[in-house]
Amino acid sequence: MTGELDHEAIFEEAWAASGTTSVELPPVSVNDVLRERYDVHPPFAYTGAQLWDMEVRKAAAPDIYIPTVVRPGSAEKFPSVHHGRFEDFTRVSDQRLWTDVDRYARVIEHVRLDHENRRAYFLGAERFEAPDGRVFTAGAGQPIFHVEHSVDGPEDAPLNLWRIVHLTDEPDQFLVDAFDQLANDPYLRVFIEVHLRKDLDRELTRR
Template structure:
């Protein structure tokens, strides 16, 4: 199975703990909740550029979750519209954010459809011979980040499925702050400041 099939099979599995965050209309949030200098509105292509950069360097774009300097990306392979690689990083546990664990993710970027899949794994042997083992404390999980909507009004979308035997409400509850956040997710703010040279002030 490919990355998308693995994700969708897990999403549909009885007992899995699945969370789909509300799609974020990025430009609408920018207009309503930020002062941006110089003025700016995302295109779908620019928002996908953010997803590609974030996939390769999660410690830069998700500093609230990924321990600084912990992310490693192993050689990517480009074939048609797809780009595949593996990344390993130290990430906060979803339901216990004071603790970190090693997270192994096999990544597929679908550049044509602007979908990124992150398939969690228990073990990975790197090309240099190092062997990584996923940390404990929570179930393996798979993630999909994607860009949807019209090009002048793109949506940031995020789905995550935890490979549980029974639905775990504590994992669902861990996403409440993100669901209720009035502002853009941290990785969009990082992209705007670091890559697009915008100054942001939250209102």
């Protein structure tokens, strides 16, 4: 299913459309934030490869790596297909609404990991029929959205990048405002902290 999609083209078309609501968060220089905002034991600095490893793990298990957003235990990942530099799969999870964080809705995402270019695309969908015959329908309460997570910058000073586009009929300022807190957070995003503790065996203390 997902191998039939051109994830990048679909994302960029939605991003450029006049009625959609697009948000690009500021690039995060991960090692700079680690130095400035954390005590890390043992000391550590990310490489681009290690930051991409985080993206790959997060894509497969969002409830583990984004526990502040995804309902614990709600995530399901359907079989991966590898072709060239790409890895495609579909995931379904319950996620907090962007503008009403006390409510959850089911989110269906067709995922493409571009391992060569270190880009991850998540295309939202209204409906998905799983290989076992179960049919999933996206929850109500917010527009379908597409996401691009990527790793950029020098190998020894990688950047964490994040773009999201909501498939609205006209730009929605309430959705844009919902991302202000993320954009202004001086700490690393939760999925990087989880990766450091869980996979890289580092102790973190915010300061």
